[in-house]
Amino acid sequence: MSALKQAGKSWTQEELARRLDYxxxxxxxxxxxxxxxxxxxERCGIPTVWVNPVNVALASTIARGTGVKIxxxxxxxxxxxxxxxxxxxxxxxVEQGADEIVMLMAVGVFLDGSHDQTRREMDGLVRAADGxxxxxxxxxxxxxxxxxxxxxxxxxxVGIDAIVTSTGxxxxxxxxxxxxxxxxxxAATGARIDIVASGDIVSANHTLAMLEAGAARVCTPxxxxxxxxxxxxxx
Amino acid sequence: MPITRDCKEVRDFAALFHYGTxxxxxxxxDLRADIERVLESGYAFKAYNVDMVRARLTKELLDGxxxxxxxxxxxxxxxxxxxxxxxxxxxxxxxxxxxxVCLNYGAIVSHRYDLVEHEVRTLVDEFEASIELxxxxxATLLNDCEIIDACRAIGHGxxxxxKLNTGYSWGTSPEEVALIRRVFGHAFxxxxxxxxxxxxxxDEFLALGVNNIHSLxxxxxxxxxxxxRNTGMGSEQ
Numbered sequence: 325m326s327a328l329k330q331a332g333k334s335w336t337q338e339e340l341a342r343r344l345d346y347x348x349x350x351x352x353x354x355x356x357x358x359x360x361x362x363x364x365x366e367r368c369g370i371p372t373v374w375v376n377p378v379n380v381a382l383a384s385t386i387a388r389g390t391g392v393k394i395x396x397x398x399x400x401x402x403x404x405x406x407x408x409x410x411x412x413x414x415x416x417x418v419e420q421g422a423d424e425i426v427m428l429m430a431v432g433v434f435l436d437g438s439h440d441q442t443r444r445e446m447d448g449l450v451r452a453a454d455g456x457x458x459x460x461x462x463x464x465x466x467x468x469x470x471x472x473x474x475x476x477x478x479x480x481x482v483g484i485d486a487i488v489t490s491t492g493x494x495x496x497x498x499x500x501x502x503x504x505x506x507x508x509x510x511a512a513t514g515a516r517i518d519i520v521a522s523g524d525i526v527s528a529n530h531t532l533a534m535l536e537a538g539a540a541r542v543c544t545p546x547x548x549x550x551x552x553x554x555x556x557x558x559x
Numbered sequence: 560m561p562i563t564r565d566c567k568e569v570r571d572f573a574a575l576f577h578y579g580t581x582x583x584x585x586x587x588x589d590l591r592a593d594i595e596r597v598l599e600s601g602y603a604f605k606a607y608n609v610d611m612v613r614a615r616l617t618k619e620l621l622d623g624x625x626x627x628x629x630x631x632x633x634x635x636x637x638x639x640x641x642x643x644x645x646x647x648x649x650x651x652x653x654x655x656x657x658x659x660v661c662l663n664y665g666a667i668v669s670h671r672y673d674l675v676e677h678e679v680r681t682l683v684d685e686f687e688a689s690i691e692l693x694x695x696x697x698a699t700l701l702n703d704c705e706i707i708d709a710c711r712a713i714g715h716g717x718x719x720x721x722k723l724n725t726g727y728s729w730g731t732s733p734e735e736v737a738l739i740r741r742v743f744g745h746a747f748x749x750x751x752x753x754x755x756x757x758x759x760x761x762d763e764f765l766a767l768g769v770n771n772i773h774s775l776x777x778x779x780x781x782x783x784x785x786x787x788r789n790t791g792m793g794s795e796q
Contacts (some may be wrong), residue, residue, distance in 0.1 A: 351635045352668045352700050376637030378663055401635065402583050404610030405646075412645050413638070420639065430612050432585045466584045496727050497583065 327554065335532060337554040338369055343535055345520065346547035347374035349397055349492075355382060362386040364548045368557040372424060374543060376400065377417055384421030395459075396422035398449075401493035403428035403461070407441060411448030418454060425449060426459040426488055426520075431466050434475060442475070446482045459486035459520055464505050465498045472505075473512045480516050487513070488543065490523035500524050503537035510538025528553035561789045564781070568788075570602060573781050575765075577628060577750070577773040579608025587616060594620045602781070605771060606657055611646060614653045626656040634725035636661030636695065640678050647686045657691035659722045659750070662713075664697050667705060672712040679716025693720035693750055699729040706735060707742050714746060722750040726773050730754030733763040740767055758783040 327334045346368075348361045358379050365373045365387075372393040375383045380396045387394055396417035399410050414425050427449045434442045449458050462475045476487050487509060489501035500523025509519050518541065521534035526546035534542050544550060551557055562569055580593045590613055597607065598621075606628035609617045614629050621627060631646045632638040638646070643660060650658055660682060666674040679694055686692060696709045713721060721739070723731040730753035739749060751764050752773035758780050764772055774780060 349635075349637070351637070351697065352664045354665055354669045356669075376635065377639050377642060378637050378665065380639075400637070402581075402610060402633065404581075404583065404585075404612040406612050406649070409611065409645060409649055413642050416639055416642050416645070428583075431583050432587075432589075432610075433612060435584060436587045438587075463583060491583070 333536070335554075337551050337557075340528070340531070340554065341369040341547075341551055342371060343539075343541050344370050344531070344547045344550065345372045345374055345395065345522075345541055345543040346370045347397075347522075347543050347545050348379075349374060349376055349400065349545070353379060358383050359386055362390070362392055364557065365392045366390040368548055368551050370547050370551075374426065377413065377420065380417055380420040380422050384423075393423040394421060395424035395426050396420070398425055398427040399430075400426075400428050400461075401491045401497065403430045403463075404432060405430065407445035407448050410445050411452045414449055414452035418452065418456065422456065424457040424459070425453045426461060426486075428461040428491060429463070429475065431463050434471070435466070439474070439478065443478055443482065446479060446484060450483050457485045458483075459488045459518075460484050461488040461491055461522070463491055463498050464489045464501045464509070469508060472509060476509060476513050476517065480513065484517065486518040486520045486540065488520040488522050489539075490521075492523040492545075494524075503533045506534055506537035506539050526550065562785055564785065565601065569781060569785060572784055573600075573602035573777065574605060575761075575770055575772055576604050576777040576780075577606050577608055577752075577771065578604045578775065578777045579606075579628065580613070581608055581610055581630070581633075585610070585613075587613070590617065591620065598624060600778070602777075604777065608773070611649065614650065614655055618654050627654070628657045628659070629653075629655045630661065630695075630725075631658045632661040633659075633695075634661060634727040636664045636697070640681060643678070643682060644685065647682060647690060647692075651686065651689050655690060657693070658686075659693040659695050661695045661697070661725060662709070664700060667696070667701065667709050670705070670708070672708050675709060675712040676716040679713050679718045683717040687717070691720070692718065693722045693748075694718045695722040695725055695752075697725060697729065698723045698731060698735045699753075703738055706738060710739055710743060710747060714743070719746075720748045720750060720771075722752050722773070724751075724753040726752040726754075726775075733760075733767060736764060736767045736769060756780070758787065 521539040
């Protein structure tokens with residue numbers, strides 16, 4: 325089996341696959357695209373796929389019995405909803421069959437300094453997810469270092485499972501997080517919360533750089549291509 | 560006689576536009592500053608657009624001087640119908656005057672126009688009496704047949720207003736407006752949106768009978784309009 329080396333560590337395809345989340349958040353994702361996403365995740369041994377809320381029920385049906393988990397991305401890609409509306413969206417996603425929930429923080433509200441409101445939306449996420457794994461996208465490149473640490477600490481306090489670095493949304497979004505951003509978050513949070521690196525991560529080297537920097541997982545729209553840099557996914 | 564920003568003609572021209580403050584990192588301070596600028600200008604735009612999280616504050620700041628517009632499922636149309644209903648119910652509670660609803664584009668490009676019609680019908684039946692609804696087809700993603708079929712589904716669902724793009728970088732072309740006009744005449748009120756930054760573009764849309772244009776460059780376009788009138792240069796509507 326082929327392996328890829330980074331910073332002295334050798335990664336097999338199987339090891340790398342376990343650290344990936346496979347996303348299709350495209351505006352025009354068709355049913356066939358969602359089928360392919362779930363099928364490739366199963367074949368390649370990728371544990372979780374990320375889809376838009378409108379595709380959660382479909383993905384959930386397709387993935388039934390395969391072991392692939394469905395993460396619904398809530399309030400994506402702008403995040404600018406009141407906390408009570410975000411909570412209802414999480415409940416809806418759960419009802420549709422989501423196994424995990426990833427929510428985009430209302431970045432503008434956080435930048436206002438309205439941290440009570442940010443905390444309320446994070447609380448609502450955890451409450452409505454009802455024990456399912458949760459992640460919060462903080463769009464790290466929109467924040468200062470101090471603001472990043474503050475958002476991470478808040479997420480840890482309310483019991484969110486993962487900090488997700490970026491929306492990766494184009495056009496109109498912010499630059500994607502770098503490995504240095506991940507290192508910075510990892511240094512501040514230690515092992516208290518997982519980091520999911522996300523954005524335009526489409527190569528094995530970039531993926532490994534994020535993992536080496538301290539990401540627990542990498543979310544990518546190109547998971548199969550990343551893995552096939554090691555060897556074909558035949559599954 | 561030269562015209563100025565205070566003239567009725569200029570204000571009537573400005574009233575053709577939707578304008579606003581939208582975006583992931585827009586702060587309350589950004590919003591306050593922008594609304595202050597709008598109110599000081601004396602222009603009464605057709606409506607002021609904001610993200611849902613800013614709806615209450617904007618309602619308060621506009622103080623009835625302008626209509627409030629909040630997009631639904633913006634910009635990807637990626638929400639379930641139930642969530643779109645939740646969002647519009649919230650808009651109703653806050654006193655939002657109008658909304659543009661981003662449709663389920665996956666359904667459009669999969670040619671599931673039955674789903675599009677159902678979505679439109681459900682929202683029109685529940686909300687149109689209280690909130691003016693436009694439906695966003697994201698024309699840039701579609702070929703001509705899909706544009707026509709999506710419009711037909713909106714019509715069958717009871718929708719009467721169509722916004723051609725979200726404005727999130729994807730722009731509307733006069734050809735897309737002309738296509739819909741050719742097929743449906745004036746059955747729909749068409750709202751071009753996205754990358755409309757010049758008076759020349761606006762002229763083209765107005766020539767197609769459009770009277771509702773979304774642009775973040777409205778101040779510059781109005782200035783261009785004034786300059787043209789005062790110098791007698793360029794085309795006229």
